[in-house]
Amino acid sequence: MSDEAATVLGIDIGGTKMAAAIVSADGEILTKDLIRTPRGGADQVFAALAELVGRVQGDLHPAAVGIGSAGPLDQQHGLVSPVNIAGWRNFPLVDRVRTLVGDVPVTLGVDGHCFALGEYWTGAGRNVDTLLGIVVSTGVGAGIVVDGKPLLGQSGNAAHLGHVVVDLDGEPCACGSYGCVETYASGPRMVARAKRRGWRAHEDVDAAVLSADAAAGDEIALAMFDDGAQALAAGIVATAVTVDLTTVVIGGGVAKAGPVLFDPVQRWVKRLAQLPFVTDLTVEPAQLDNAGLLGAARLGWDSLQASTGVRVAGVAEVNALS
């Protein structure tokens, strides 16, 4: 295998869209395409993915594949059951992707982990070794990179920051617990809470409208972003003092609200992060549009290095750390 010519295929599986890209060893996307995630049975959804992968691969033969998928997933057995892809329940995604790419390493990871890994590789975290990445959208996903490697945990599901309890008297959460970060900070939950207080109570509106109203000074909308920011900050600081990190990157649809979200998050983080090793905690917006896709490709590069022992320029620092 020639290092110069080697490429990896990254795949990003979400409930709304599926994306695939051929990525070089220094994190450059060579070709990329995406499709809307189809509704339908297991094989129908996979056929659409197979067609996408075929188109992106063309005549190339990637040396490894990395897949980031919405959870939950069973990393050990390569199975995925994305909440928003009803046709896939314990779907053997890794084995099925193997039928498309031949005998190369195929690695599966949680989408939030891939987001953090992508921002660590070429985005807002490229100058640090350890960071927390958070995706705030219809849910709150996250990933933690420690010393250049994604923190997986016992079952591969580490960093479920959206389900850190921040309010002991809080509302029920979809996970079965209550008072989770997600009950305050996800887009749909912020909208639902705002409506209960009379904001656009009878309109069909989403978090983008809420953020526009907050930016225009609407008091209820601003209060919802402040509540969401406080919950996020509590989750961030809990993670920072547990893992010992000072770099946080936030992306996702709700993060597109910009200062409406980031200003109160930074204010609350400053208030809550008091131990000396976290007082420098910084929270910044994601820099990449494709962090999840790049992070998936990075999983592929890391597994390639681990299985072949071949050092690849651009990702070699991971070997230096291991």
Ligand SMILES: [Zn+2]
């Ligand atoms: Zn929860």
